[in-house]
Amino acid sequence: MASLTQIEMPRGRMAEWLSKPLRANRGIYTKVALAAAMINLFALITALFTMTVYDRVVPNNAMDSLVGLSIGLVIILMFDFALKILRAYFVDVAGARVDRDIGKAIFERILQMRMDIGKRSTGGLSGLVREIDTLRDFFASATITALVDLPFIIITLTVIALIGGWLVLVPLAMIPIVVIAALATQPLMRRLSAETLSGQLGKQSVLVETIGNIETVKSANAGSILSRRWDTAVTDHAGASLRQRLVSTIPINIAGTAQTTAYTGVVIFGVFAIANHSLTMGGLIACSILAGRVVAPLGTIAHLLTRANSARTAYTQINKLMENPVEGPEGSEGLTLSKMEGSIEFKNVDFRYPGAAEFALKDVSFKIRPGEKVGLVGQIGSGKSTIARLIIGLYWPTSGLILIDGIDIRQLSPAALRPKVGALFQDNALLTGTIRDNILLCRDEIDDDEMIRASQVSLAHEFVARIPQGYDLELADRGEGLSGGQKQSIALARALIGQPPIIILDEPTSAVDVETERRLMANLDAEFKDRTLILITHRPSLLRLVDRIVMLSSGKVVADGSPEQVSARISKLRTVQGAKKDERAA
CATH class of the missing domain: 1.20.1560.10 (ABC transporter type 1, transmembrane domain)
Known part of the structure; x- marks a missing residue:
């Protein structure tokens, strides 16, 4: 109020x-x-x-x-x-x-x-x-x-x-x-x-x-x-x-x-x-x-x-x-990258949400090479989704640097950055309008062939093709009438369309069953070739899509390496914690 x-x-x-x-x-x-x-x-x-x-x-x-x-x-x-x-x-x-x-x-x-x-x-x-x-x-x-x-x-x-x-x-x-x-x-x-x-x-x-x-x-x-x-x-x-x-x-x-x-x-x-x-x-x-x-x-x-x-x-x-400041560089339109390689680097990044008492991220540093597939894992509230929001410029770091292709993200125009970063968050909100509108978002340069290709990858085409109105079906507010899995597949198609060089997926299979997840993973494995992927998930099965894992805890990076290295690190930590628990019990 x-x-x-x-x-x-x-x-x-x-x-x-x-x-x-x-x-x-x-x-x-x-x-x-x-x-x-x-x-x-x-x-x-x-x-x-x-x-x-x-x-x-x-x-x-x-x-x-x-x-x-x-x-x-x-x-x-x-x-x-x-x-x-x-x-x-x-x-x-x-x-x-x-x-x-x-x-x-x-x-x-x-x-x-x-x-x-x-x-x-x-x-x-x-x-x-x-x-x-x-x-x-x-x-x-x-x-x-x-x-x-x-x-x-x-x-x-x-x-x-x-x-x-x-x-x-x-x-x-x-x-x-x-x-x-x-x-x-x-x-x-x-x-x-x-x-x-x-x-x-x-x-x-x-x-x-x-x-x-x-x-x-x-x-x-x-x-x-x-x-x-x-x-x-x-x-x-x-x-x-x-x-x-x-x-x-x-x-x-x-x-x-x-x-x-x-x-x-x-x-x-x-x-x-x-x-x-x-x-x-x-x-x-x-x-x-x-x-x-x-x-x-x-x-x-x-x-x-x-x-x-x-x-x-x-x-x-x-x-x-x-009078509130707008996104992007102050006093200029910002840089526009005609071609993005897809490298991402965090340098000593601290971040605190407006009005929050504690930092969501503390001294976070890591580097992602172009085309690398990285999984972000950790407990609830560890800072995984916060990293995703910072990468697409929804927030700026409180301190430290976030570099995209070696350029401070604060120098990039948000309107030019976000079309090159396909993002799927857990809130799969759809807009009032047709399915076509929700996938294309008025991007006139994208044709129907690309829309169908992205929909096939996300498995949205399977149910849209069976609807009489097809992609011209009018959706109610926030996609009411569709199942959670259908909303998620449409939102995923929206993130994949145009083949952006950077893809961010936050629990992309949270609303689907095991069989659908298996088929979707097969599609995504081919989709992400030569593109940078940041996958946020709690499901071990999805980590087969990545070749590197960054583990966070309480806003800090506690492990960074291949899936095997991080799994060994987790097992070691659990062994140490179990031993300490036994000592306290004794």
Whole structure:
């Protein structure tokens, strides 16, 4: 759940990821501003039309003049209608473009963000991305219209003064009341906006965690603990939202009351002006109409300030995400190797996961030659999978060096490195889409022949070929409906496709039976010829694929050699441990 201490107010200039889309649409915003200005002018003309009818047409029974004025008013109203439609259209177009550009920038940053920085829950991150809508609604709705309306407050007051003289003081007196009410609530609104966003992210976090693990939740009977978390999150969010809505209505209601007061005040005091023969009946009606329009933009501004606080809070949190360092070398695109030999070297590597108390790897050093087959073995938590994650650049070492073909991995572009490293981890997650999509991953340079070849090696082709839709079968979320072995075989085909020079396999047969494992090993033995293999496994049968074993324990390398040498070392250690145990028993 997001913490309130993480919700800070923005400082400095607007970030480029937000200002650039706004600048790109300044032409549309200019059109919206011009349309809003014309609409305000038409409103003034409507009031003057009313005054003319009461003061000139009615007393003189000038029907010809009424017809002419009416025709002119109809033309103006038609233009007013067209301008309002165009204004709404341009606002929506600008909003769609800003939404698209900002959303693209944020999604790309999520894909590029480093795993060791800015880590947050899946639900919290998805909830944060939803705040794009808050920014879009603020910058592409009534914002520009409200800003354009402000100068017309002065123009409208000037027209009232010219028509009604001192009656202008009535709407003028309402302006500071509305402004003070709007400004006075802003500090509290900023704090409540932060609390509301925090509660929203908390709800989203619990919801996504529950839906994404619904089978585990049901089978483990974890519904009670998640229900309590949901109730807490909903209660916190509902309370903050209620307080925010209550406070936000104060300046808006004051503005509405001030608008009514300005209208009725002009009517009341206008009666005395008519009695003194300083104002006509038409002038009174025109002034009363215009008095309401003076305060109306201020009510919009009061509402806008309320939305501005939500937009500021959303901008702050999204900007924190956008300012996180991305993968790869800082300040450059990194090196791209057109050809990779496949050598890997760890030099005195230490690594600790973000927030972890202990190191996952401690002073790890080994070297893998191009084309060498190496098995990583050890107890659970010994650091085997951590080494695999470091090789593909998901994390950087805390200290030490990791070299790929003699180059520090921190100098290599992740986008260029990972296509040359086929990786299969224990979480065989599949994406929504077809089986073809999950294997190819939009790599247009790979044809169907290579897809089928990789699928045959992984044994995925055996069951895909029997499905009517074949490789075009649409998969549900995370491959629901497929067995664990089928998911694993598709994920393995994805790792093998394109024949990358480095292959990393983490328990590649954990979801298959013994006979399938035997057939799969026969296929993989031929597949790995002249390519570097890193095999992580607890199954002795799979170690026939490797010609070297690196054994880890508590994040350290404790044995490194041929399978025979490591087996002898393990037997020796077990003999020593058994002897010590017998001594303690004696």
